[in-house]
Amino acid sequence: MHVGVDVGTGSVRAAVFDIRGHSLSSASLPISTHTPLAEHYEQASDEIWQQCCNAVRQCLSAIEQRSQFVTSGENTVRNQVESIAFDATCSLVVLDGSDRPVSVTPTGVARRSVWNVILWMDHRAVAQADRINSTNHPVLGFVGGKVSPEMEWPKVLWLKEHLPQSFGSACGGKLMDLTDYLTYRATGVDERSQCTVTCKWNWIAPEAASLLPQSSEPYTDGWTASFLQEIGVAEFVSDAEKARAVKGQSGVGVRPLAAPVGNGLSAKAASELGLRQGCAVGVGLIDAHAGGIGLLSLRSPAPSPSSFPSRLAMVSGTSTCYMFTSDDAVKVPGVWGPYYGAMLPDKWLLEAGQSATGSFIDHLLVSHAARYDPPLADKPLHDVHRHLAHILMQHEGEDCPTVLTKDIHMTPDVHGNRSPFADPHKRGVVVGASLERSVNHLAVMYLAALQAVAYGCRHIMQTVESKGHPHIETICLCGGLAKSPLFAQQCADILQRDVLIAPEETDAVLLGSAIIGAAALEGGGSDALLSAMQRMGPLASLVRPTSKPSIVDLHDRKYGVFVRMMEFEKECRDAMHS
Template sequence: MSGGEQKPERYYVGVDVGTGSVRAALVDQSGVLLAFADQPIKNWEPQFNHHEQSSEDIWAACCVVTKKVVQGIDLNQIRGLGFDATCSLVVLDKQFHPLPVNQEGDSHRNVIMWLDHRAVSQVNRINETKHSVLQYVGGVMSVEMQAPKLLWLKENLREICWDKAGHFFDLPDFLSWKATGVTARSLCSLVCKWTYSAEKGWDDSFWKMIGLEDFVADNYSKIGNQVLPPGASLGNGLTPEAARDLGLLPGIAVAASLIDAHAGGLGVIGADVRGHGLICEGQPVTSRLAVICGTSSCHMGISKDPIFVPGVWGPYFSAMVPGFWLNEGGQSVTGKLIDHMVQGHAAFPELQVKATARCQSIYAYLNSHLDLIKKAQPVGFLTVDLHVWPDFHGNRSPLADLTLKGMVTGLKLSQDLDDLAILYLATVQAIALGTRFIIEAMEAAGHSISTLFLCGGLSKNPLFVQMHADITGMPVVLSQEVESVLVGAAVLGACASGDFASVQWGK
């Protein structure tokens, strides 16, 4: 800095809690990512379709990555902190200690993950009520949302969990509470996963009808009766205890959070595309579909007026971009399905050896192997007689049936590396066809989409990106900053600090 003329740089920290890992970034005022760190987190699958995590393990990982990204920085220049996370359910007792969400009584595992499908009987009964709140989740509630999971806890873990519970948090809200001591919930979590209406608040009749009248009786204190828009500043900012944990200064602004897909959507949907000759340049932002693809894929489309798309979550008001309605299509497993198909194949050990020998990731190796075996043909021709139905963990959108199963047709007796590469290709194509299926449903209901904006771990895979472009027939835009979800989280911090007036970057 020269002679005190320039203002000191202002920094923001974004923390993104995905399914498999926690990431943090230090971001400057222009949205440039200056430092990045990640750390794996534990997942337990004690029974088929039961998926659990530990909020203490997740918080510890948040602390490790945050300390890493602020190393060497003057902490006084860090103005704000924002969190995004998967929409998993965290359960704490009245003194904020973890409670078990499992029959074993292991209170360390106090998080029912978003992809947990234990509450099928509960969600079926909820859907049978045909309550009007269901119109705002695509007409059918998903077993991945919070109401069926809460009902499952009441019906299955009454003594060790339900009767002792004081606080049920969506994971993004747990993190902002942990940082500030403020129990206010984000509008994003409550609207998207808990049936809260941005306009009308909680609907007592819904909770009474499904057998969770307990929440109405205590004025929703356990699930949130103070609701703030994402990016709103929480209390007095970072508590001294959380500041010690994270390696930051107490009092810095902490924002009401976002679900991870929504942070990614916010990070890419408003991108400045001028000068690239893209069709969406002269079109409204509602022509863009953000696809956040990691363990799962989430398809975020916005509109000025509510659009009801059967089998696609929403319409949710102001849950991602303020003032716009959001429809959220999704595929429950995409990255996880690709990993599953590749790792379960007989030729996987050979793939690992060969990729390691070339210092490549297994996916980079498979992509170059496909280039070799396709010869002069377009790569798509390799799968003319091999087809994958990708609903191994059910269909989130647009069929809205999470009991559906996957399928592969066209298998042969050989199990060599060529087979593995072609099965991998067919899986990626099936996922891209799933995206097309979702877009068709959204367009039939009134959306008009011309361009895809991809982010998340799978957007780093060129084959995945190319198949999405080929199969949807739409241009795919990738942002210069590959960690767009973290940029979305950091902008929350910028907003909470007062440096930005809106969660839309730079506004």
């Protein structure tokens, strides 16, 4: 058996899979988020770890209670678990030299040291990100030309400038991506994942060094000294002890994805998780990248290295992430990457995204008057999604339900645009608002929001392909939106691509983490990872795009409006702030 643990924005989830990738049990537990100021989102690493342990124990207990799992003596469920791996949001964990949490709450706000994680979606460091981008350092060419305030160096710089005492404590301790923190808690070995440091810390893999301008400093260990000096964190260059706070303190440094970590689970962590000491632990990855691994494992047909570049992994959650893989490096302004080995060994990765799309859709629902009238008033939010989709699918008439949004247009950038503009100041736009408050009107607005997400995907995909990435033939979809047949069909129609969806009982993100653990059990490396993907990947369902000319034409025209709205929003901001 293999365990995958996923730490998302608002919950910890765990699942146990058998050697063929079938889910045997799963559990989900909430985690707290502290919002001391607008655009500030904080969590607590101790609570996150405790919920990881609780979720894994719940999974094991559920299996033990089933009659078909007969255990006796040493043949317990915990002893049958051979590996575990973690994925998490790209959130910043701050610890002191004794591994105690260090507060990240702004001065002047009632503070508790427990809040020591700056959540990925925190935008307190927008000014720091803008300042880093103004350097135009060659390293920025590996993130589409701009870092996002959701990455780690802007957050570290904010700590240095606004909480110098916390920053000082961290320099003698650890500044870690949440994924690396969880692996550290599990093993006691402080090694950093090639996925996290490449994607969120501007680390350059040896294979990518040749893409740096010849005038750049000689390549050493992937950490570009001139970049760190220029952005204002020279202490991580000049002071070896402080450097270990971000580079890892095991002496091994950056490890490739799915490599085994240390000697597996430590005695302490094994006891807390309910597993056996020495259980293999794989080098983890960011949650969206775990979803990418799970999605590229879908069998339709079986995954192979040659098929990866033609498949786009679309991971929908609080945000929507897009993973493009290729054999050669492709640079795209406004799209993160090219990253070498950040999701698949020996492959290049481009990572695009739309921030807070799931939150955008939920906000639309809870802001509409019909949400609080019968028949929606007593329904939980996930049932509201289903009810509205049902209303839309009941519409009769030519080109329904797509034609219902002919005069309603939206852009989903309520929390900034991650790709392809890399503009955290961008905001959403709605054209066609009215005083309607009926459930039917809410259903149409809901459809327009789903379409906005898909139009954003089309914009990203066209931008990436225009820069030389191989043609995308198939969209592999997982996450909350994957559970909506309405969205899957709209996505296929708008993109004019086949859409593959994992079985409803398979969570691609958790499966991706479990695959990483299974590969670590086999020693890691590209062969072990591909073997685990082929063995554990589920059979996907296929959604074909419409070929009806009237619907294709409607989406083409709406997409043209979408692009003009994106441009006009920027013109409006420029007019008011010039």
